[in-house]
Amino acid sequence: MACIEARGLRKAFGATVALDGVNLRVEEGRILGLIGPNGAGKTTALNAILGLTPYQGELKVLERDPWSERDQLMRDVCFIADVAVLPRWARVSHLLDYVAGVHPRFDRAKAEGFLAKTTIRRGSRVRELSKGMVTQLHLALVMAIDARLLVLDEPTLGLDILYRKQFYDSLLNDYFDRNRTIVVATHQVEEIEHVLTDVMFIDRGRIVFDRSMEEVESRYLEVMVRPEQAAAARALKPMHQRQAIGGSVLLFDGVDRQQLAALGDVRTPGIADLFVAVMGNQPGQAQGAAQ
Amino acid sequence: MNTQTNAIPESPRVSQVTAPAAIPATRRMYWSVQRELWESRSIYIAPLAVAALTLVGHLIATIGRAMSVTNLPQRGAILEEHYSFAEFAIMGTTFVVAVFYCLDALHGERRDRSILFWKSLPVSDLTTVLSKAAIPLVVLPLLTFAITVLTQLIMLLMSAAVLLGSGLSAATLWTQLSLPQAWLMLLYHLVTVHALWYAPIFGWLLLVSAWARRAPVLWAAVPLFAIALVEKIAFNTTHFAAMLGNRMGGGAEAVMAPGSSPMDPMTHLTPGHFLSSAGLWIGLAMAAVFLAAAVRLRRYQGPI
Numbered sequence: 001m002a003c004i005e006a007r008g009l010r011k012a013f014g015a016t017v018a019l020d021g022v023n024l025r026v027e028e029g030r031i032l033g034l035i036g037p038n039g040a041g042k043t044t045a046l047n048a049i050l051g052l053t054p055y056q057g058e059l060k061v062l063e064r065d066p067w068s069e070r071d072q073l074m075r076d077v078c079f080i081a082d083v084a085v086l087p088r089w090a091r092v093s094h095l096l097d098y099v100a101g102v103h104p105r106f107d108r109a110k111a112e113g114f115l116a117k118t119t120i121r122r123g124s125r126v127r128e129l130s131k132g133m134v135t136q137l138h139l140a141l142v143m144a145i146d147a148r149l150l151v152l153d154e155p156t157l158g159l160d161i162l163y164r165k166q167f168y169d170s171l172l173n174d175y176f177d178r179n180r181t182i183v184v185a186t187h188q189v190e191e192i193e194h195v196l197t198d199v200m201f202i203d204r205g206r207i208v209f210d211r212s213m214e215e216v217e218s219r220y221l222e223v224m225v226r227p228e229q230a231a232a233a234r235a236l237k238p239m240h241q242r243q244a245i246g247g248s249v250l251l252f253d254g255v256d257r258q259q260l261a262a263l264g265d266v267r268t269p270g271i272a273d274l275f276v277a278v279m280g281n282q283p284g285q286a287q288g289a290a291q
Numbered sequence: 292m293n294t295q296t297n298a299i300p301e302s303p304r305v306s307q308v309t310a311p312a313a314i315p316a317t318r319r320m321y322w323s324v325q326r327e328l329w330e331s332r333s334i335y336i337a338p339l340a341v342a343a344l345t346l347v348g349h350l351i352a353t354i355g356r357a358m359s360v361t362n363l364p365q366r367g368a369i370l371e372e373h374y375s376f377a378e379f380a381i382m383g384t385t386f387v388v389a390v391f392y393c394l395d396a397l398h399g400e401r402r403d404r405s406i407l408f409w410k411s412l413p414v415s416d417l418t419t420v421l422s423k424a425a426i427p428l429v430v431l432p433l434l435t436f437a438i439t440v441l442t443q444l445i446m447l448l449m450s451a452a453v454l455l456g457s458g459l460s461a462a463t464l465w466t467q468l469s470l471p472q473a474w475l476m477l478l479y480h481l482v483t484v485h486a487l488w489y490a491p492i493f494g495w496l497l498l499v500s501a502w503a504r505r506a507p508v509l510w511a512a513v514p515l516f517a518i519a520l521v522e523k524i525a526f527n528t529t530h531f532a533a534m535l536g537n538r539m540g541g542g543a544e545a546v547m548a549p550g551s552s553p554m555d556p557m558t559h560l561t562p563g564h565f566l567s568s569a570g571l572w573i574g575l576a577m578a579a580v581f582l583a584a585a586v587r588l589r590r591y592q593g594p595i
């Protein structure tokens with residue numbers, strides 16, 4: 001069963017088209033990274049999925065229509081839409097009481113357990129906590145909810161590296177299992193690529209790349225080409241080329257590994273490099289393309 | 292529900308489907324109102340502070356002014372003043388608190404972005420808006436009543452203690468004050484005027500707070516002035532202003548039967564007259580429209 005299924009999803013703000021016919025399908029049990037430049041439509045797409053914004057086109061999340069059934073959907077879906085959206089006046093104990101009071105799938109003991117591993121005190125108000133602690137608190141609340149879909153939109157923006165690392169570690173170790181689906185939108189590609197099972201690139205309101213990580217690993221290869229091999233390498237039609245110390249790095253789609261090994265060191269490209277390559281090949285965005 | 296026939300041995304999905312998925316609507320409402328009390332502590336702190344000040348004033352008056360008057364009826368009259376004063380002071384305070392609460396209720400959560408957190412929980416916009424409307428319409432009137440009754444009882448005990456043995460007993464005061472009757476009047480006034488008659492005012496303020504991107508106070512007042520002004524210039528009439536005045540003034544003729552004697556407070560209790568006044572029902576209908584619009588707006592609104 002698909003966790004999220006969208007067909008022809010469109011959303012415009014006046015003359016600005018934020019989503020331009022998005023088709024996507026996210027299966028259950030996946031961890032999807034939604035990656036795109038600023039203003040590409042990531043947040044709009046997530047807001048539509050979460051029932052925070054109306055849209056045109058077809059969209060089903062866990063077989064529900066998010067816009068008309070947001071409150072029922074939220075029994076099975078959790079989200080951290082941004083850092084620091086917890087109400088600043090609230091005490092930690094207020095938040096625990098409130099979520100326990102309204103959420104049928106919230107396990108208070110579990111949340112208390114997560115909080116016990118932090119330095120957050122029950123009586124503190126959110127405004128007294130550091131940004132990193134607010135994120136820890138929000139994550140503790142969210143992970144104690146037995147949800148089927150968790151949506152994270154830039155959940156670690158502005159946090160220091162320790163908190164960022166800890167965030168994804170606890171998400172993977174203490175939360176994720178085969179029955180849950182996680183969708184993460186972020187700029188900070190490097191720190192999430194090892195946790196993803198799928199990756200999607202979004203650009204100007206369209207999905208321009210949609211692969212599982214296995215596909216990425218089997219299809220895309222990056223070769224550090226020695227200068228004397230440059231012509232031979234170019235004949236194999238790399239999708240992208242960039243300069244590095246000691247030669248150029250060429251990125252190939254679906255070229256045989258043996259063949260490439262003759263040209264230089266072969267490795268799987270990082271998502272960031274793949275992103276630059278794919279975006280550079282988008283029409284109208286030639287400035288990022290190979291030079 | 293679980294009609295899938297593929298034989299996946301894992302069972303968690305089943306447990307999730309059959310997990311207690313329902314929390315009664317009343318419980319969600321209870322916690323939502325509780326949340327408002329956590330956030331806006333002025334709801335109870337302001338009337339309690341006014342009550343405390345009234346008590347301090349009363350104590351000083353009892354010890355100082357009333358003791359120096361030897362004439363017993365006069366002494367009683369001095370002490371009696373404070374009871375209705377306490378009532379008006381607490382009522383006025385809670386009304387002001389209600390106005391400012393409503394103006395901020397649906398604006399504050401967008402300003403501090405916490406709306407994104409509230410919307411991540413399975414609570415509908417309807418429940419949220421109704422829980423916020425319940426503060427001025429239910430919580431504050433009841434709180435006003437409770438605090439006033441408590442304050443007046445403490446005042447009575449204070450007087451009794453201070454005046455002990457001076458010939459003016461608490462029992463005499465109690466009879467003179469006829470507090471139970473006054474309390475009944477107060478409760479009637481709070482329910483009819485503060486909850487029902489003012490409902491469209493609070494509904495309007497909540498709507499503005501859901502709509503305005505900034506300065507909800509201005510947006511609440513300016514359109515009303517504008518309508519009154521245009522009416523005055525275009526038709527040289529003041530119907531709209533008069534209607535507003537009547538609404539703010541508590542709709543005296545709707546709440547109290549015309550010609551009822553002010554000497555006998557019990558004749559003010561004319562629920563039949565009140566319930567049959569058109570103004571009440573028009574007001575309640577407007578309140579319902581304003582609240583429905585606020586619910587709809589909240590659905591579309593995000594952080595500002």
